[in-house]
Amino acid sequence: MARVNLTLDRETFDKLSRHAKACKAPPSTVARTLLREALERREELARRKKLAEDYSSGRNDARELLAGLQVPQLELLGDEED
Numbered sequence: 001m002a003r004v005n006l007t008l009d010r011e012t013f014d015k016l017s018r019h020a021k022a023c024k025a026p027p028s029t030v031a032r033t034l035l036r037e038a039l040e041r042r043e044e045l046a047r048r049k050k051l052a053e054d055y056s057s058g059r060n061d062a063r064e065l066l067a068g069l070q071v072p073q074l075e076l077l078g079d080e081e082d
Helices: 010-023 027-056 062-066 071-079
Strands: none
Touching: 010 027
């Protein structure tokens, strides 16, 4: 496992500490979990954005690419911030 040192502002540190206490876990474990979740979410948003761009550009295989998405997911494609 790699090691990273972070410098957090007081407000972020306090929020992390409160969350860790509520979870009954060390702050480093909670921070690692939150970071992993955030990175996975960003990757998913990037995939959805690419699909939406491909679909809107008239890509020939767009329908096939979008077949796995459900209607509510398609409605969300335009709602992400850049």
